[in-house]
Amino acid sequence: MTLDFKVLHQDQTSKARLGSLTTAHGQIQTPVFMPVGTQGTVKSLSPQELVEVGSQIILGNAYHLYLRPGHEIIERAGGLHKFSSWEKPILTDSGGYQVFSLSDLRKINDEGVTFQSHHDGSFHELSPERAVEIQMSLGSDIMMVLDECPPYPSPESYIAESVERTRNWAQRCLRKWQNSKPKFGYEQSLFAIVQGSTLSKLRKTSAQALIEMDFPGYAIGGLSIGEPKPVLFEMIGVCTDILPENKPRYLMGMGKPEDLVEAVSLGVDMFDCVIPTRNGRKGQFFTWTGTLNVRNAAYKEDFLPVDETCKCYTCLNFSRAYLRHLFHSNELLGLRLGSLHNLYFYHQLTQQIRQHIESNNFISWRQDFLNHYKSSSEVNKEEN
Amino acid sequence: MTLDFKVLHQDQTSKARLGSLTTAHGQIQTPVFMPVGTQGTVKSLSPQELVEVGSQIILGNAYHLYLRPGHEIIERAGGLHKFSSWEKPILTDSGGYQVFSLSDLRKINDEGVTFQSHHDGSFHELSPERAVEIQMSLGSDIMMVLDECPPYPSPESYIAESVERTRNWAQRCLRKWQNSKPKFGYEQSLFAIVQGSTLSKLRKTSAQALIEMDFPGYAIGGLSIGEPKPVLFEMIGVCTDILPENKPRYLMGMGKPEDLVEAVSLGVDMFDCVIPTRNGRKGQFFTWTGTLNVRNAAYKEDFLPVDETCKCYTCLNFSRAYLRHLFHSNELLGLRLGSLHNLYFYHQLTQQIRQHIESNNFISWRQDFLNHYKSSSEVNKEEN
Numbered sequence: 001m002t003l004d005f006k007v008l009h010q011d012q013t014s015k016a017r018l019g020s021l022t023t024a025h026g027q028i029q030t031p032v033f034m035p036v037g038t039q040g041t042v043k044s045l046s047p048q049e050l051v052e053v054g055s056q057i058i059l060g061n062a063y064h065l066y067l068r069p070g071h072e073i074i075e076r077a078g079g080l081h082k083f084s085s086w087e088k089p090i091l092t093d094s095g096g097y098q099v100f101s102l103s104d105l106r107k108i109n110d111e112g113v114t115f116q117s118h119h120d121g122s123f124h125e126l127s128p129e130r131a132v133e134i135q136m137s138l139g140s141d142i143m144m145v146l147d148e149c150p151p152y153p154s155p156e157s158y159i160a161e162s163v164e165r166t167r168n169w170a171q172r173c174l175r176k177w178q179n180s181k182p183k184f185g186y187e188q189s190l191f192a193i194v195q196g197s198t199l200s201k202l203r204k205t206s207a208q209a210l211i212e213m214d215f216p217g218y219a220i221g222g223l224s225i226g227e228p229k230p231v232l233f234e235m236i237g238v239c240t241d242i243l244p245e246n247k248p249r250y251l252m253g254m255g256k257p258e259d260l261v262e263a264v265s266l267g268v269d270m271f272d273c274v275i276p277t278r279n280g281r282k283g284q285f286f287t288w289t290g291t292l293n294v295r296n297a298a299y300k301e302d303f304l305p306v307d308e309t310c311k312c313y314t315c316l317n318f319s320r321a322y323l324r325h326l327f328h329s330n331e332l333l334g335l336r337l338g339s340l341h342n343l344y345f346y347h348q349l350t351q352q353i354r355q356h357i358e359s360n361n362f363i364s365w366r367q368d369f370l371n372h373y374k375s376s377s378e379v380n381k382e383e384n
Numbered sequence: 385m386t387l388d389f390k391v392l393h394q395d396q397t398s399k400a401r402l403g404s405l406t407t408a409h410g411q412i413q414t415p416v417f418m419p420v421g422t423q424g425t426v427k428s429l430s431p432q433e434l435v436e437v438g439s440q441i442i443l444g445n446a447y448h449l450y451l452r453p454g455h456e457i458i459e460r461a462g463g464l465h466k467f468s469s470w471e472k473p474i475l476t477d478s479g480g481y482q483v484f485s486l487s488d489l490r491k492i493n494d495e496g497v498t499f500q501s502h503h504d505g506s507f508h509e510l511s512p513e514r515a516v517e518i519q520m521s522l523g524s525d526i527m528m529v530l531d532e533c534p535p536y537p538s539p540e541s542y543i544a545e546s547v548e549r550t551r552n553w554a555q556r557c558l559r560k561w562q563n564s565k566p567k568f569g570y571e572q573s574l575f576a577i578v579q580g581s582t583l584s585k586l587r588k589t590s591a592q593a594l595i596e597m598d599f600p601g602y603a604i605g606g607l608s609i610g611e612p613k614p615v616l617f618e619m620i621g622v623c624t625d626i627l628p629e630n631k632p633r634y635l636m637g638m639g640k641p642e643d644l645v646e647a648v649s650l651g652v653d654m655f656d657c658v659i660p661t662r663n664g665r666k667g668q669f670f671t672w673t674g675t676l677n678v679r680n681a682a683y684k685e686d687f688l689p690v691d692e693t694c695k696c697y698t699c700l701n702f703s704r705a706y707l708r709h710l711f712h713s714n715e716l717l718g719l720r721l722g723s724l725h726n727l728y729f730y731h732q733l734t735q736q737i738r739q740h741i742e743s744n745n746f747i748s749w750r751q752d753f754l755n756h757y758k759s760s761s762e763v764n765k766e767e768n
Contacts, residue, residue, distance in 0.1 A: 039709075039713045039715055040706070040709065041710060041715050041717045043715065043716055043717075044716040044717065044720075045717070046697070046717060046720070046721075047701070048697070068709065068712065068713055069684070069705070069708070069709040069712070073684065073685055073705060073709075076685060076687075077685075077687050077703065077705060077706070078687075083703070083705070083706050083709075084706060085701040085702055085706075300453070300457065301457055301460060301461075303460075303461050303462075313430070313432070317431070317469040318469055319461065319467070321453070321457060321461060321467070322424070322461070322467050322468060322469075324453070325423075325424065325452065325453040325457075325467075326425060328452065328453070329423045329452060331423055331425050331427065332427055332428040332716060332719060332720070333425045333427075333428065333429070333430065335716060336428075336430070336716070336720075337430075
C-alpha cells in the first residue's frame, strides 16, 4: 500500500536529492513543485495549460471540497481526477490547516475538531477517521493525515500537546487507511505530518513518533507561518536529519523561489505554495533576475516580453505593456497569463534544480541562481 | 482602398447570402459572428483559444482603447493586432456608441462630441476625423465611422437631425480616411452606419445618403436598444432592401441565436454581440435545444457535459456538476469555460447557416433550428 519512491541521485555537497515518485496516476520527478488547486481547480488555469507548463501533480483541499461541492458528489463523479478532468497525480490536504485558519468557532479535543463552515456557518465535525474517509472519496493519490498546526508563537506546553495530538491522530488515520478499501480501483497513499513549531526537541519527538509508524511519506508542517527565516530552515534541517532517506519529504505551504532552493539543499523533495498563482493574479511575474510587477508605470510602453528567455505562452505572445494594460483594465486574461507564466517559471526552476543535482553541481548552481535572482529583485523594488 | 467582398451564393427563398470578405489579415466567411474584445481582449479568453473555437474576426473598441491604454501606445506597439497577439482580422467600433452610453456630460454639436471619461472624469473631444485617426493608429482591418445613435424612443425631429449629422460625419470620416496613409503597410477599410431609429422613411434617407458616398461596407446601427422585435426586423429589412448587394452588411450589437438566424434571412452578413461571452460568464450555456444555466440545483449531480453533441474543450472535458461547482465557488475557470463554449456554439451556428445557404435549404433548416431551440428554452425556464 505504499508509494514507490526512489532516490536516483544524492548530492555530494548538500542533502539535496533527485528522486522519482510513482503513483497510480503516473510518475513524478522530484524535487517537485505542486500547484495549489484548493477547490478542484488551479485558479484561472485549465488542466490542459497545467500540463503544458509542466505541472506533474496538483493539490486539492479536503476541507474546501468537503464543504463545496461535497465529497460525496465528487465520489459519485468518479473521484477528483475525473470531476476536474486532471489525469496526473493529486495530493489532498486533510483540511486540518484550513479548519484552524478559516473556520469560526472551532472546538478541538482529542476526538477531533468541531467547526463552523466559513461559507454558511453550518456546524461540522472532523475526526482523523473522517479526514481519511473524505480523501478516499476524493481519490487523491496522496492523502494527508489530520494534524494540528499551532500558531506561531505558541507556549511550549501547547506545542507539546499538539505534537502528541498530531501523533495520536496520525495513528488513527493510518489505521483507518489500512482498514479501508480503495473506492476507485487504485491505491491511495497517506503521508504523516511532523509538527513541533520552532522547537527542535519537539520536532524530533514528532518526527520519531511518526517514523515508527512507517508512513509512505512525511510532510513538514506548521512552518512559514510567521517564524524567522533562519529558524524555519533550522527546523527543516532538524526534520530532514531524522526522516528516512528512502521516503519522500514534503514541505507544506512554502515558498518563494529562493526558499525553495534552500529547502532542496536541506533534503526536501516536494513543495506546494499559492505564491506563483496568487502573485501572478496580482501582476507580479517571476523571472531569473527577480520579480517584475507589470502594473508599474515603467512598463507602459515596454514592448518586450516579461522575460526574453522564457518560452511560456505569455512571454512568447505578449509584451509587458499589454500585460500592464490587462491588469489596469481588470481583464481576466491578465490573471491567467500571470498564473501561467509563474507556474512555468516554478516548474523550470525545479527542472534546473533536478538537472544540477544530477550533474553534481547543485551547490554552485544555487549560488549562481541566488546571485542573479537577488540582485535584480532589489532593482525591481526601486522601480515600484 | 476597398475590401474584397464576394457574394458566393444567394439563397433562393430568402435574402440570406453566403459571402467571402478578404482583408489584409485574411479571409472571412460570411455570415460571420464577431466576438467582442472591447479592451483589446475577448474577456477571459486567449487569442489561441479564439482561433480554436473558430473566431474569424474580433472586435475592438476605439473609445475604450483611446482612453486606456491610449491609441498612441498601441500604435507604437505596432497596432492592435501585434499588441494583443491576434493575427486575424479586427473590426473597431468608432466609439460613438460608447460616448453616448458610457461617458458623462457629453456635449454634441455638428463639429463632434465632447465627453468626460468614465474612468477618471477627464475631458475629451471626439470628431469624425479624430475617430478615423484613432482607428488608423489601432490598425484595424475595418474601421467604423463616427455616428450618433439616438436612444429609443426619440422624437422624429431629433432622429432626423441625428440622421443628417451621421451623414455629415460619415462624409468627413470618408474624406479623412481617403486622405490618410496607412500606418502599418496594409490597407484599412471604412464602413458607414445607417441610423434612423424605428422610422422606415428616415432609415431609407440615411441608407441612400450613405450609399451615394460608396463605402466599402455598411452597418445597421441604433437597433436592439429597446424597440419591439417586429419593428427591429422591419428596420433591418428596410435597410437590406436598399443596401447594395455587392457590399457587406453588418448589424451592430445583436444578438441571440434566434435573432441572428432571422437577421441572416433578411440579408445581414456580419454580427457582433456580447451575449455569448457575457452570459457565459454568468453560467448560461447555449445549446441546440436552448440555454442551460449550470448554476441550477438540477445540475448538482449531473455528470453529463452541457451538450453531449458539442466538441468544444468545455464539453469534451467537464460535466454540468463540475461547471456548477466552479460557478458557485466563483472560480475563474468557470468564466473561461462558459465563454469558450458559447463562442464555439455561435461559430458552429454560423457555420450551419453558411452550409445551409450553400445547399439551398436555409429556410427549412431555420425552421428546424427554431423548433428545437425554442421548445427547450421553455423547458429550461421551468427548471430555474
